[in-house]
Amino acid sequence: MSMIALFGKNSGTVRAQQNRELLLLAGFLVVIWAITTALSPRFLSPANLSDILLQAAPLGFVVIGQMIVIIVRGLDLSVASIMATVAVLSIGLNDNTVVIFAVGILLGALIGGINGYLVAYRGVTPFLATLATMIVLQGIRFAYTGGAPGGTLPDTFRWLATGDLFGLPVALILLGLVAIAAHWLLEHTVYGRRLKLYGDNPDAAYMTGAPTRLLVVSAFMMSGVLAGLAGLVLVGYVGIVDNWTGRGYELDSIAAAVIGGAALSGGKGSVPGVLLATLVLVSLFNIVVILGLSIELQLVIKGSLILLAAAVYMRRSRR
Amino acid sequence: MSEPVLAARALSKSFGPNDVLKGIEFEVHAGASVALCGENGAGKSTLIKLLTGLYHPTSGHVEFNGNQEDWSSPRASLDAGIAVVHQEFSTIGALSVAENIFLDAEPLTRFGLIDRKALVSRTEALLDKLGIHLPARSLVDELSVADKQMVEIAKALRSDARVLILDEPTAVLSQNETRHLFKIINELRARGLGIVYVSHRLDEIFEICTDITVIKDGVVTSQGPVADYSHDTVIAAMVGRELGNLFPEKPHGAEAGIPMLAVRDLVVADGVPPVSFEVKAGEILGLAGLVGSGRTELALAIYGAEAVSGTVLIEGEPLDYRSPSNSIDAGILMLTESRKDDGLFLNSSVARNFAATTPGHGVHPARVAIGHEEARARVMKDRFGVVVDNVGLPISALSGGNQQKVLIARLLENRPKVLILDEPTRGVDVGAKSEIYKMLRHLADEGMAILAISSELIEIVGLCDRVFVMRDGELAAELMSQEISEEAIMSVAAAETSSHHGVASNG
Numbered sequence: 001m002s003m004i005a006l007f008g009k010n011s012g013t014v015r016a017q018q019n020r021e022l023l024l025l026a027g028f029l030v031v032i033w034a035i036t037t038a039l040s041p042r043f044l045s046p047a048n049l050s051d052i053l054l055q056a057a058p059l060g061f062v063v064i065g066q067m068i069v070i071i072v073r074g075l076d077l078s079v080a081s082i083m084a085t086v087a088v089l090s091i092g093l094n095d096n097t098v099v100i101f102a103v104g105i106l107l108g109a110l111i112g113g114i115n116g117y118l119v120a121y122r123g124v125t126p127f128l129a130t131l132a133t134m135i136v137l138q139g140i141r142f143a144y145t146g147g148a149p150g151g152t153l154p155d156t157f158r159w160l161a162t163g164d165l166f167g168l169p170v171a172l173i174l175l176g177l178v179a180i181a182a183h184w185l186l187e188h189t190v191y192g193r194r195l196k197l198y199g200d201n202p203d204a205a206y207m208t209g210a211p212t213r214l215l216v217v218s219a220f221m222m223s224g225v226l227a228g229l230a231g232l233v234l235v236g237y238v239g240i241v242d243n244w245t246g247r248g249y250e251l252d253s254i255a256a257a258v259i260g261g262a263a264l265s266g267g268k269g270s271v272p273g274v275l276l277a278t279l280v281l282v283s284l285f286n287i288v289v290i291l292g293l294s295i296e297l298q299l300v301i302k303g304s305l306i307l308l309a310a311a312v313y314m315r316r317s318r319r
Numbered sequence: 320m321s322e323p324v325l326a327a328r329a330l331s332k333s334f335g336p337n338d339v340l341k342g343i344e345f346e347v348h349a350g351a352s353v354a355l356c357g358e359n360g361a362g363k364s365t366l367i368k369l370l371t372g373l374y375h376p377t378s379g380h381v382e383f384n385g386n387q388e389d390w391s392s393p394r395a396s397l398d399a400g401i402a403v404v405h406q407e408f409s410t411i412g413a414l415s416v417a418e419n420i421f422l423d424a425e426p427l428t429r430f431g432l433i434d435r436k437a438l439v440s441r442t443e444a445l446l447d448k449l450g451i452h453l454p455a456r457s458l459v460d461e462l463s464v465a466d467k468q469m470v471e472i473a474k475a476l477r478s479d480a481r482v483l484i485l486d487e488p489t490a491v492l493s494q495n496e497t498r499h500l501f502k503i504i505n506e507l508r509a510r511g512l513g514i515v516y517v518s519h520r521l522d523e524i525f526e527i528c529t530d531i532t533v534i535k536d537g538v539v540t541s542q543g544p545v546a547d548y549s550h551d552t553v554i555a556a557m558v559g560r561e562l563g564n565l566f567p568e569k570p571h572g573a574e575a576g577i578p579m580l581a582v583r584d585l586v587v588a589d590g591v592p593p594v595s596f597e598v599k600a601g602e603i604l605g606l607a608g609l610v611g612s613g614r615t616e617l618a619l620a621i622y623g624a625e626a627v628s629g630t631v632l633i634e635g636e637p638l639d640y641r642s643p644s645n646s647i648d649a650g651i652l653m654l655t656e657s658r659k660d661d662g663l664f665l666n667s668s669v670a671r672n673f674a675a676t677t678p679g680h681g682v683h684p685a686r687v688a689i690g691h692e693e694a695r696a697r698v699m700k701d702r703f704g705v706v707v708d709n710v711g712l713p714i715s716a717l718s719g720g721n722q723q724k725v726l727i728a729r730l731l732e733n734r735p736k737v738l739i740l741d742e743p744t745r746g747v748d749v750g751a752k753s754e755i756y757k758m759l760r761h762l763a764d765e766g767m768a769i770l771a772i773s774s775e776l777i778e779i780v781g782l783c784d785r786v787f788v789m790r791d792g793e794l795a796a797e798l799m800s801q802e803i804s805e806e807a808i809m810s811v812a813a814a815e816t817s818s819h820h821g822v823a824s825n826g
Contacts, residue, residue: 013711014668190685193678197671203661207624207653208676208729209644267666 112224161236720751
């Protein structure tokens with residue numbers, strides 16, 4: 001099936017449309033994997049595939065949160081800053097893995113809650129609110145660390161990010177659990193319906209009795225929590241706490257959400273879609289390295305992919 | 320008599336199978352002002368769009384200065400000298416008066432930049448000529464509604480217009496502001512402009528116009544000098560027609576039930592006296608009035624979508640904290656005026672639109688069972704005769720009438736005690752209208768209290784057991800069963816008012 005045949009006209013049920021998008025994305029992933037394997041058999045080696053998955057895990061958390069915010073017509077530019085701040089603060093304060101995670105989740109919820117409050121109750125545009133949060137967090141982080149973050153990573157922590165459980169990477173199992181929970185929340189609960197309906201038409205959502213402000217606040221809180229988790233997993237993977245942990249994840253997460261079918265105009269997005277897109281993005285980074293191409297090419301490919309996705313989805317939504 | 324400056328000759332316009340205008344003959348002479356009267360949907364705005372080139376006629380033609388014209392665009396008719404001031408303003412608040420008036424026709428310096436000095440001096444000259452007193456440099460945001468309209472008029476007349484078309488120009492003006500507008504219209508007329516004046520307010524028409532043209536159902540029903548008319552003859556020409564059996568029969572002499580909804584001292588806007596009334600079980604109460612008379616504001620206030628003071632009671636029980644969500648829980652459901660703005664979720668399926676107020680209905684308070692919304696929607700589709708192949712299709716794929724049925728069906732999922740319906744048949748074809756009327760009567764018979772707002776008088780008259788006519792945010796008159804007629808409603812709604820409050824115009 002060509003892309004035109006898949007997206008040429010806006011026909012069929014809403015669900016069929018979403019399934020076609022998912023299929024197209026999966027097909028694209030298979031194609032780039034096949035091409036790369038043909039060029040360099042090393043790509044399909046277990047070690048490399050495991051690398052891809054481990055790199056995809058932290059981004060995956062962020063992307064799910066980003067998508068939920070995008071569904072309610074928002075945007076979260078502060079996710080990378082949340083990742084680093086949560087990592088620096090919670091690891092700096094304690095060296096017990098359970099406490100670190102508890103503090104990280106609470107901190108993420110708090111920061112996300114502030115973002116959501118600014119957007120839902122103060123009428124600040126999501127772009128500005130989260131940009132401001134991003135910068136403020138950066139200042140707090142640097143003030144706390146004095147520019148040189150410390151704190152030791154407990155061994156359990158390393159294991160969470162790089163270890164195996166029943167032959168599967170632990171980070172991936174964590175992501176899987178979060179993804180299943182998020183998917184269930186979005187597709188099988190009244191709350192999830194309200195989120196999507198709000199994104200489709202906020203005024204109609206209000207008139208049909210939805211608690212519109214709380215929906216927006218909760219979406220930003222989830223993004224904050226997931227970014228916090230991602231920060232901890234990423235620190236465990238890299239092995240050191242850094243003031244710039246997660247740098248670039250804000251834009252990568254938005255890119256993956258959009259490529260995965262979340263519409264910036266709101267109301268649309270699925271967990272399988274954005275996770276597939278995350279895998280596509282991370283695979284492309286990996287492919288550039290495997291094929292020995294220049295790193296700068298990553299950026300060109302990433303940008304082109306966003307445009308391609310935009311073109312495909314635009315074509316579909318034009319009436 | 321001299322040749323008309325603007326005329327329609329056997330002008331007809333069809334959209335698909337619908338004939339909106341049929342063989343319209345219409346003339347405007349220099350120095351005359353012609354009132355264009357008719358109910359909503361009679362075809363007034365279509366005629367204006369044909370005269371100004373926004374639409375092209377199906378047959379017949381437009382004549383300007385004696386020449387047959389087929390405008391390529393509204394811009395062409397504007398350049399030729401037909402100026403229009405629409406009901407909705409097009410001023411840009413962040414620009415000055417001068418910048419607004421000469422928007423996209425700014426005088427330029429030889430470097431291609433805007434010549435600010437010339438812009439201001441030309442604006443001042445124009446305003447002076449028109450007798451409008453406004454500072455050219457003020458921001459339009461800082462002006463009153465009336466002054467914004469003056470900016471619109473000045474903008475329309477910035478080049479030498481021969482005809483000025485005003486669409487409901489006084490809908491948002493106070494009485495003093497209306498006086499000032501009339502003074503300017505008379506001066507323009509004295510200078511030889513032809514005026515086309517669209518208004519529902521008959522007093523104004525008799526004051527400012529020299530001729531009257533009445534349109535009904537796309538046909539000119541009456542035409543002549545204003546001196547030949549009285550209020551009654553204009554109204555008769557506007558509304559005279561058969562009701563037929565579009566409407567279900569009203570219950571005769573049946574006693575309505577207990578008060579289901581009661582409104583006590585609701586203050587909808589500043590300076591408007593508080594409103595109190597009741598709607599009984601089994602009753603369809605109509606809210607009539609002109610656009611901007613405050614009908615929608617009152618409905619939104621009862622529904623809790625706008626913050627107001629006063630009390631709303633359901634079966635005698637006052638509701639405390641007011642919000643749509645709270646109203647829904649208490650059994651008040653509302654159909655909003657504009658489907659697209661705040662009714663439909665256009666990217667979502669028919670099933671999800673239908674289940675929007677009650678996604679988990681009947682199974683679990685927080686969970687949505689797989690396929691449950693679709694199953695419910697299929698039952699709804701059969702029961703309400705919604706024409707759609709698959710309830711999983713996006714609701715945007717449905718016709719207006721079918722969308723409206725889904726929205727009404729959605730309200731009923733919450734087992735309402737009170738239904739508030741703002742324009743229940745807007746943009747719905749006649750067949751679907753009749754079905755909706757039958758449905759509403761049936762619901763009333765089952766004991767629901769219904770509050771219906773409509774701009775279509777025929778709908779109010781045909782459907783309602785009792786009618787309040789609103790004017791300037793007040794309940795100006797209450798009409799009971801036999802008193803309800805289009806004439807009675809119009810004579811109250813269009814009466815000149817003693818005071819004006821500038822109620823927002825989205826009524």
